[in-house]
Amino acid sequence: xxxxENIEELAxxxxxxxxxxxxxxxxKENIQPLASGRRVTALSAILTTPHAQRDAQLSAARKRHRFxxxxxxxxxxxxxxxxxxxxxxxxxxxxxxxxxxxxxxxELLEEATRTLKDDRNxxxxxxxxxxxxxxLYASFVERPVIIYKFLLANDxxxxxxxxxxxxxLVLERDGRRSDADAAYLLGIxxxxxxxERLQSKHAEFQKRMMTAATLPTQSTSDPAPSSSRIRSAxxxxxxxxxxx
Amino acid sequence: MATKQAAxxxxxxxxxxxxxxxxxxxxxxxxxxxxxxxxxxxxFHMVKKYGQTVLVTQDLALENYLERILAQVNKWLLTxxxxxxxxxxxxxxxxxxxxxxxxxxxxxxxxxxxxQPAPPKPEAEIQAEIRYILKQIVSTVTFLPIIxxxxxxxxxxxxxxxxxxxxxxxxxxxxxxxxxxxSQQVKLRSFSTDVHRIEAMVAYRYEG
Amino acid sequence: ARLAAATxxxxxRRVLAYHxxxxxxxxxxxxxKQRELARPLYARPGALPSSNGTATSKARKIPTQPERVLDxxxxxxxxxxxLISWSSQNVLAVALAESTYVWRADTGSVSHLGEAPQGxxxxxxxxxxxxxxxxxxxxxxxxxxxxxxxGQKLRTMSGHQGQIAVLSWNAHILSSGCGDGSIWHxxxxxxxxxxMELLGHTGEVxxxxxxxxxxxxxxxxxxxxxxxxxxxxxxxVGGDGPATRGIAKWTKRNHTAAVKAIAWCPWQPSLLASGGxxxxxxxxxxxxxxxxxxxxxxxxxxxxxxxFCPSRKELFSTxxxxxxxxxxxxxxxxxxxxxxxxxHDGRVLFSALGPGGDVVCxxxxxxxxxxxxxxEAAGSGKKGKG
Numbered sequence: 001x002x003x004x005e006n007i008e009e010l011a012x013x014x015x016x017x018x019x020x021x022x023x024x025x026x027x028k029e030n031i032q033p034l035a036s037g038r039r040v041t042a043l044s045a046i047l048t049t050p051h052a053q054r055d056a057q058l059s060a061a062r063k064r065h066r067f068x069x070x071x072x073x074x075x076x077x078x079x080x081x082x083x084x085x086x087x088x089x090x091x092x093x094x095x096x097x098x099x100x101x102x103x104x105x106x107e108l109l110e111e112a113t114r115t116l117k118d119d120r121n122x123x124x125x126x127x128x129x130x131x132x133x134x135x136l137y138a139s140f141v142e143r144p145v146i147i148y149k150f151l152l153a154n155d156x157x158x159x160x161x162x163x164x165x166x167x168x169l170v171l172e173r174d175g176r177r178s179d180a181d182a183a184y185l186l187g188i189x190x191x192x193x194x195x196e197r198l199q200s201k202h203a204e205f206q207k208r209m210m211t212a213a214t215l216p217t218q219s220t221s222d223p224a225p226s227s228s229r230i231r232s233a234x235x236x237x238x239x240x241x242x243x244x
Numbered sequence: 245m246a247t248k249q250a251a252x253x254x255x256x257x258x259x260x261x262x263x264x265x266x267x268x269x270x271x272x273x274x275x276x277x278x279x280x281x282x283x284x285x286x287x288f289h290m291v292k293k294y295g296q297t298v299l300v301t302q303d304l305a306l307e308n309y310l311e312r313i314l315a316q317v318n319k320w321l322l323t324x325x326x327x328x329x330x331x332x333x334x335x336x337x338x339x340x341x342x343x344x345x346x347x348x349x350x351x352x353x354x355x356x357x358x359x360q361p362a363p364p365k366p367e368a369e370i371q372a373e374i375r376y377i378l379k380q381i382v383s384t385v386t387f388l389p390i391i392x393x394x395x396x397x398x399x400x401x402x403x404x405x406x407x408x409x410x411x412x413x414x415x416x417x418x419x420x421x422x423x424x425x426x427s428q429q430v431k432l433r434s435f436s437t438d439v440h441r442i443e444a445m446v447a448y449r450y451e452g
Numbered sequence: 453a454r455l456a457a458a459t460x461x462x463x464x465r466r467v468l469a470y471h472x473x474x475x476x477x478x479x480x481x482x483x484x485k486q487r488e489l490a491r492p493l494y495a496r497p498g499a500l501p502s503s504n505g506t507a508t509s510k511a512r513k514i515p516t517q518p519e520r521v522l523d524x525x526x527x528x529x530x531x532x533x534x535l536i537s538w539s540s541q542n543v544l545a546v547a548l549a550e551s552t553y554v555w556r557a558d559t560g561s562v563s564h565l566g567e568a569p570q571g572x573x574x575x576x577x578x579x580x581x582x583x584x585x586x587x588x589x590x591x592x593x594x595x596x597x598x599x600x601x602x603g604q605k606l607r608t609m610s611g612h613q614g615q616i617a618v619l620s621w622n623a624h625i626l627s628s629g630c631g632d633g634s635i636w637h638x639x640x641x642x643x644x645x646x647x648m649e650l651l652g653h654t655g656e657v658x659x660x661x662x663x664x665x666x667x668x669x670x671x672x673x674x675x676x677x678x679x680x681x682x683x684x685x686x687x688x689v690g691g692d693g694p695a696t697r698g699i700a701k702w703t704k705r706n707h708t709a710a711v712k713a714i715a716w717c718p719w720q721p722s723l724l725a726s727g728g729x730x731x732x733x734x735x736x737x738x739x740x741x742x743x744x745x746x747x748x749x750x751x752x753x754x755x756x757x758x759x760f761c762p763s764r765k766e767l768f769s770t771x772x773x774x775x776x777x778x779x780x781x782x783x784x785x786x787x788x789x790x791x792x793x794x795x796h797d798g799r800v801l802f803s804a805l806g807p808g809g810d811v812v813c814x815x816x817x818x819x820x821x822x823x824x825x826x827x828e829a830a831g832s833g834k835k836g837k838g
Contacts, residue, residue, distance in 0.1 A: 309472070
């Protein structure tokens with residue numbers, strides 16, 4: 001038994017600590033599931049921080065990330081894409097409930113995707129990491145199809161299978177099947193990588209279409225604009241919000 | 245006389261505990277296979293167990309397969325030769341291990357005076373503990389990655405060197421480990437009978 | 453053992469596997485592909501269809517825009533809490549971090565009622581049935597009693613060891629649901645306020661509702677359990693002995709996620725609705741007298757609150773990710789009458805029905821309160837179907 005204990009200690013620097021499920025269970029409804037799963041070590045760290053300290057701790061870390069972004073954007077040898085990605089991942093890890101006024105995730109993604117577009121003469125456009133920021137951003141907007149159109153038009157991420165796969169999924173969910181099919185075919189024609197994955201996703205899609213499930217139909221609506229001003233509690237923001 | 249009686253009682257307790265533990269593995273394995281989508285949900289049906297609803301496979305081939313494995317596990321439990329059971333979920337294509345559901349089998353310390361056994365643990369209490377573990381398995385979807393690609397599973401039994409092994413049925417194998425640097429680990433609850441204490445955990449591949 | 457778990461390296465052990473691989477599924481693989489697609493959408497980034505309005509035949513026109521939006525800066529984005537309450541006097545109480553505000557719907561005037569003590573925060577609010585008093589639950593476990601008109605704190609009732617995520621009133625009894633799974637009945641009139649204890653949850657109690665007649669109280673918790681309790685108080689009320697303990701009349705384990713949404717039906721008192729969290733998203737309707745489950749409905753997302761319409765046979769639900777929707781369902785068919793997706797720019801966490809029975813206020817992590825005219829005022833003459 002003792003031998004086991006010792007080896008365990010030796011091994012610990014490499015393997016992350018074991019997280020107690022109780023901590024995660026207690027807050028399970030405040031954890032938005034992500035397709036990629038979550039880093040439970042980060043999750044339990046934030047969940048076990050007492051309410052009162054959480055804000056101070058988060059705002060200090062946020063400042064550091066902000067600062068790093070500033071430096072990276074100004075320094076020609078730095079990698080602002082990497083720094084933004086780290087900032088976004090930190091936000092995902094530390095605001096497990098997802099998009100909220102508090103996390104500012106949506107605003108951060110908006111900023112990162114736009115700032116990096118023309119940074120260093122557009123050298124990030126082909127990077128998978130950059131595309132991933134866009135894909136995450138698209139998951140929060142009301143009509144992601146517009147985002148994917150924009151990416152295709154601006155040659156962002158067009159070498160990656162991910163772009164076509166996500167675009168097609170969004171179209172499929174809107175019930176636009178032939179457009180979805182076209183999205184797969186475009187990616188395959190362009191030899192987007194990994195090609196085999198795209199091809200197999202396309203094949204799965206075609207199989208689904210053959211069994212023709214009824215899918216939700218698309219509709220139109222516009223989100224209310226978000227405003228940034230000094231707010232007082234229970235002040236009327238609008239009594240009849242206008243569509244944009 | 246007293247010691248002989250005590251020994252008989254212990255034997256009965258061991259048998260009872262072993263079947264409780266084996267049964268738990270059955271429901272835990274079914275819950276994992278359902279929750280993690282290793283088999284399509286159409287293959288499962290609801291049964292009442294532990295005072296709640298549990299999803300169990302109705303695919304005869306899979307049911308038989310699990311029965312055969314659990315029959316051997318039951319034997320090993322009786323002889324105290326199994327120390328751990330692992331349900332590994334593996335990507336069908338790449339053969340990479342995505343998740344390892346680990347159940348440690350420990351023996352509860354016997355009472356200091358065998359002629360004065362502690363009162364048996366109420367079954368309702370054991371059931372509540374088991375219910376809690378199954379509930380946690382269900383809750384893990386809040387942090388486990390979505391598995392997009394087809395997967396298969398493999399059940400591993402860790403036994404003592406001296407364990408009786410039916411040679412043509414069970415073979416030595418790779419532990420199907422996840423590299424420590426890419427592994428996240430979560431400890432689940434445990435449950436205990438008068439003889440066994442089962443500790444559960446899940447390790448999963450996380451690459452951010 | 454931990455090491456073995458991580459690395460799979462056994463010590464003096466054998467690692468054995470059954471010689472045969474497990475069987476493959478006999479089910480049609482295209483069927484499972486469809487199941488794949490039907491999976492909840494948080495799973496896949498970028499793939500949520502937005503649909504305001506409805507698809508079923510029962511659909512009727514509901515306003516897709518709120519008739520009023522109020523700013524709620526600092527509203528905590530926490531599923532478990534219950535941060536808004538709307539009184540019979542048409543006053544809305546809102547908790548924003550450590551502050552409690554009241555907004556008088558008739559005049560639109562706002563006042564700051566009070567602050568939680570240093571180091572704590574307001575985790576729940578609930579108006580007494582007459583609207584004269586506000587119960588305020590704190591993160592540190594205290595339950596405060598406030599006189600709304602005077603704007604004064606009358607007393608602090610302590611003893612709970614965890615966050616008070618939910619409160620519910622019945623006459624002079626204020627019941628509190630606690631992070632440790634206990635529910636206490638406080639008699640706000642007597643010094644020894646704790647008159648009864650209900651122990652039946654192993655996780656935080658986040659849903660709690662007295663039936664209007666006080667005969668039952670229903671609770672839901674992070675242990676995924678719904679309990680229905682006899683509302684009668686025990687023998688020891690007012691005595692010097694310890695508070696009595698209640699035993700649940702019914703314990704329901706059908707939900708597979710936390711149960712915060714609990715609603716009693718005003719026009720058929722035996723009906724109780726409960727709704728489950730992310731991994732469940734089911735609405736169950738129970739008969740509280742017989743314990744039978746009468747109806748069930750799978751919804752697209754985390755259920756954060758439920759309300760019965762007083763004047764129509766309809767049920768209103770609010771939702772978290774992925775749809776952030778408000779929905780209206782017909783009873784007993786549970787057919788969808790209406791849905792507004794992305795009703796807020798974040799999870800819709802709280803809801804309260806106005807005294808007119810027509811307007812619902814919702815609160816969310818986007819720090820807004822929205823007022824939706826879902827139904828016509830009771831007795832306004834226009835009779836709907838269903």
